[in-house]
Amino acid sequence: MAGPVADIREMNGSDLISALHLAQQAPAILGQVSGSGVTSSKSSETADYYARLEQLLLACLRTGDDQSAHTCLNRLSLRFGPSNERIMGLRGLYEEATAKDQSALEKCLQEYDNTLSQSPVNVPILKRRVALLRSLNRPSDAISGLIQLLDAIPTDAEAWCELADLYQSQGLASQAIFSLEEALLIAPNSWNVCMQAPFFLFLFFSFLFQIKWSLTLKCKIHSRLGELLYICASDGDASRLLGRSVQHFSRSIELCDDYLRGFYGLTLASTRMLDNDYAGVSGQFPKKTLERLKAFALLKLGEIVESRSIDDQYWASSRSELIAAKELLNRQ
Template sequence: MAPIFLTPPTDPHTALSISAQANTFLSAQKTLWSSLPYPLSLFLNTESQEKWTSYENLFLALLRTGDHDSAYTCLEALTTRFGKTNDHILALQGLYQEATAKNKEELEEVMKAYDEVLQEDRTIFSVRKRRAALLRSVGKPEEAIADLTVLLDASPTDGEAWAELSDLYLEVGALEQAVYCLEEVLLVTPHAWNMHARLGEVLYMSAIKMEGGEQTKTLSESMRRFCRSIELCDGYLRGYYGLRLTTSKLLEMLRDGKKGQVATSDPVTGDLAPPSVATVKKLNQLATAKLGEIVRRGTAGEKGWDGYSEAELKAAKALIDSDTQKIER
């Protein structure tokens, strides 16, 4: 099985790469066993987890690239194998209907279908997730939040649902709740470097709206989250970008040293004292140097440095250039 089919289409480039090989993959599956009667077909059927993972990833990629006919072929194969009443298949069928809906009325029909399924069994979490995603896409984040809250009451260790709920809270401006949800994600997946960076971003957004010692404390925590993300994944551009932002802001505040501006430690609540100016300065220099290296080598397309998108590299370069211009002035 080609490795590319075992990778979920998390970005447009991956989706295009997978969907481009759809005809080759589907043709290869049309072997003699498919035309034989049951149970003879069982003896020639190549059954494996990789095969059905490939079918699902191809299905998702084809939906993203708009090849609905081929996507339906994949869905039919999955449905035949696992059955129409399988929880996961129900969610995939709903996803196909969402992708092919031509107007708001057809999306409402999909919503009714989700409601009917959940009326029969409220514990089908895959369908409830799809319902929440559909609610969000049609501009009803509050209802989507309610749906995910019900799901998490029954399944509090679902990291994916906590992450989606955090995004929804962020969408409606509830930053404190968004932070709480991301902390729950990290309880489930403590080594997810992207989630540490995401928490650092939300904390940074919260800090911008604060003043005094509370702002310093929140910025310091944001900086620590970005540090943890790059500790877990060296070369993580998003982590270094956030570290550069937070340390630059902290340097301004710590150097000013205004009364009430700098937070202090609190052993009762577990608050940590803000880092020293020397520590923040070193981290700022580290982030600057690493971002510069990523931009230089990523732009040149060097082997091992070609995983960054053009938008990421431009944003990193703009951040470095903006601070350089401040220094020159």
């Protein structure tokens, strides 16, 4: 579909600026459908149109345009039916986003429980319930909900990643590492790993966009696992854990050659191994290899920081990462 929304799916879903830009296009996008709810052209009936409509719904919720979000939700519901599980998840998301107080959120939670009592494996509702429990500061219940989800669908890599994040927030590092290792086993053998879209947002991806998304996912899982192992190295068996950390950061940048967090982590992990004379200990990397990895990571980190500093607005959502990378480079 031509027009101002042609590149919606190329926008960074975690970037509020992109969300605002997309939400501002609501009149143009929604204007393609007549007031009667019948599409004004055949192209509007394509899956691509409804993918755009769903992303517009999410963007409008993020930017406070509840009226346009409600219009998007109604049109999606009209097309796919209110009993469609995906639509039920989006409606739940809308109700949460527009809730006025704690009691309204508790009511949403009760509605999720009622739905699950009739359909225990309604995946969008299971995920929304977990997300709501997290926002209500009930991590133990959220963990239980995720375990329930994974009992039903053990091949959901995103759910394993979310479970790892919850475990880490509760100081359960070994369980978090196990969860990420499970996610790696499940995730496609792909180029990269993208968790920039929140685990509970359900998008009508086209086939090609699904491939791109799965490619982004694995890179970040490796990097996240490297971060956890690096943190755990402070508690014991530092040589082995740091060695594994270096391995996962290396795999991350191999899969995605411009991933800032991967190069940042590789710099930290290799530096720590060199500073503590862990090179060559118990089968670890030789000193020369670690020195080369560190030098390469610093070089690439500098290139990434320089290139992204030029287009600062585009990378506004990751500005904190750029600042941290600059500080690390200044210390070397």
